[in-house]
Amino acid sequence: MSWPLYEVFVRGKRGLNHVHVGSLHAPDDEMALRNARDLYTRRNEGVSIWVVRASAITASSPDEKDPFFAPAGDKVYRHPTFYSIPEDVPHL
Amino acid sequence: MDAELEREFDRVVDAEQRIEPRDWMPDGYRKTLIRQIAQHAHSEIIGMQPEANWISRAPSLRRKAILLAKVQDEAGHGLYLYAATETLGADREDLTTKLIEGRQKYSSIFNYPTLNFADVGVIGWLVDGAAIVNQVPLCRTSYGPYARAMIRICKEESFHQRQGFELLMTMMRGTDAQRRMVQDSVDRWWWPSLMMFGPPDEKSANTEQSMAWRIKRHTNDELRQKFVDMTVPQARALGVTLPDPDLRWNDDRGHHDFGELDWEEFWQVVGGDGPCNRQRVAHRRAAHENGAWVRDAAAAYAARRAGSDAEEVA
Ligand SMILES: [Fe+2]
Numbered sequence: 001m002s003w004p005l006y007e008v009f010v011r012g013k014r015g016l017n018h019v020h021v022g023s024l025h026a027p028d029d030e031m032a033l034r035n036a037r038d039l040y041t042r043r044n045e046g047v048s049i050w051v052v053r054a055s056a057i058t059a060s061s062p063d064e065k066d067p068f069f070a071p072a073g074d075k076v077y078r079h080p081t082f083y084s085i086p087e088d089v090p091h092l
Numbered sequence: 093m094d095a096e097l098e099r100e101f102d103r104v105v106d107a108e109q110r111i112e113p114r115d116w117m118p119d120g121y122r123k124t125l126i127r128q129i130a131q132h133a134h135s136e137i138i139g140m141q142p143e144a145n146w147i148s149r150a151p152s153l154r155r156k157a158i159l160l161a162k163v164q165d166e167a168g169h170g171l172y173l174y175a176a177t178e179t180l181g182a183d184r185e186d187l188t189t190k191l192i193e194g195r196q197k198y199s200s201i202f203n204y205p206t207l208n209f210a211d212v213g214v215i216g217w218l219v220d221g222a223a224i225v226n227q228v229p230l231c232r233t234s235y236g237p238y239a240r241a242m243i244r245i246c247k248e249e250s251f252h253q254r255q256g257f258e259l260l261m262t263m264m265r266g267t268d269a270q271r272r273m274v275q276d277s278v279d280r281w282w283w284p285s286l287m288m289f290g291p292p293d294e295k296s297a298n299t300e301q302s303m304a305w306r307i308k309r310h311t312n313d314e315l316r317q318k319f320v321d322m323t324v325p326q327a328r329a330l331g332v333t334l335p336d337p338d339l340r341w342n343d344d345r346g347h348h349d350f351g352e353l354d355w356e357e358f359w360q361v362v363g364g365d366g367p368c369n370r371q372r373v374a375h376r377r378a379a380h381e382n383g384a385w386v387r388d389a390a391a392a393y394a395a396r397r398a399g400s401d402a403e404e405v406a
Pocket residue numbers: 136165166169245249
C-alpha cells in the first residue's frame with residue numbers, strides 16, 4: 001500500500017502568502033512536514049510550511065473560461081479603472 | 093465535443109499559455125508527457141549512483157559535503173518530477189516498478205562508470221552542463237507542473253555545474269598526475285555527454301509532435317550544437333583537450349564543426365548493453381527492496397497513531 005499524497009505550501013519570507021510548491025508522499029502529517037522541509041526548503045526557501053492531504057482539497061476547474069467565474073466577468077464596476085476622473089484632481 | 097475541446101487546447105498552447113492538470117488534453121499529449129517526465133525522473137534517481145560512488149572517498153570534508161549536497165539535490169529533482177507525473181494520473185509505485193523491471197528508460201549517460209575522482213568534476217561540468225542546455229528550454233514547456241519543476245531544478249543545476257568546474261580547476265593547478273586524471277576523465281565523458289541530446293534529428297521519432305505541442309522547444313541537434321559551442325571556450329580556460337580531431341570553428345556557419353558520434357555505441361547503451369546498465373538497475377532494485385521495512389514500519393506507526401487518536405476522541 002502506498003503512502004497518501006500531500007500538497008505542500010511554503011511561505012518564502014515573513015509578509016508573504018504561503019504558495020503551492022509541489023507535492024510528496026508521506027505516511028502521516030508529521031512525516032509529510034519533515035519530508036517537505038528536506039524536499040522543498042534545502043536552500044532557505046521558506047520560513048513556514050503547510051502540508052495538507054491532497055484528498056482534502058476541493059478544486060474548481062483551472063480553465064479561466066469556466067462558467068464558475070462568470071459572475072465576476074461582467075462586474076467591471078468593481079475595478080478602479082471603471083471610473084473616469086479628471087486628470088487634474090489630485091490623490092485619486 | 094472533443095473537437096471543440098481540442099481547439100481550445102490548441103489555442104492555449106499556441107498562445108504560449110500553460111496547460112494545467114485539470115484541463116482537457118489529448119490522450120497522446122498526456123501519454124507523451126508521462127513517458128518523458130518519468131524518464132527524466134528516473135534519470136535523476138539513477139544519476140545519483142555514479143557520483144555517490146565517490147562520497148566515501150572524497151579527498152576532503154569540503155568536497156564530501158559538496159558531493160553529498162549535490163547527490164541529495166538529484167534525489168530532490170527526481171521527486172519533483174515524479175510529483176509532476178502524478179498530476180497527469182500516473183502512479184508513483186507503478187513508475188518505480190517499471191524502472192526496476194527495466195520497462196522504462198533513463199538517460200544513457202548514467203550507464204558509464206566513474207573511475208577516478210576527476211569524474212565527479214567532469215560530471216558536474218559536462219553532464220550537468222549538458223543537462224542544463226536540455227532543461228532550460230523546458231522551463232517554458234507547455235505543461236504547467238513540468239515547467240515549474242524545471243524552473244526549480246535549473247536553479248539548483250547551476251551549483252552542480254560550478255562545483256564541478258571549480259573542482260577541475262583545482263586539480264589542473266595540482267600535480268601532473270592530477271592533470272592526467274582530468275584529461276583521462278574528459279576523454280571518457282566527452283562523447284557520451286554529446287549523446288545526452290538524443291539521436292540525430294532525422295532519427296528522432298517524437299520530435300515533430302512534441303514541438304507542435306510545445307513540450308519540446310528545440311531539436312536534439314540544435315541543443316547539441318549549442319552545448320559544443322558553449323563548452324569549447326570552457327575547455328580552453330581549463331587547459332584540457334576535447335578528444336575530437338574534427339572539432340574546429342567554422343566561420344561560415346558561426347558554429348563549431350565536430351566529428352560524427354558513434355551512434356552504434358549510443359543504440360547499444362540505450363538498448364541495455366552499456367558498461368553499467370545491469371548494475372544500475374540492480375542497485376536501484378536492492379535499495380527499493382531494502383527500504384521495504386522502513387516503509388512498512390512508518391505506515392504501521394501512522395496507522396496505530398490514527399487508531400489511538402480515534403480512541404481518545406471517543
Ligand atoms: Fe538534476
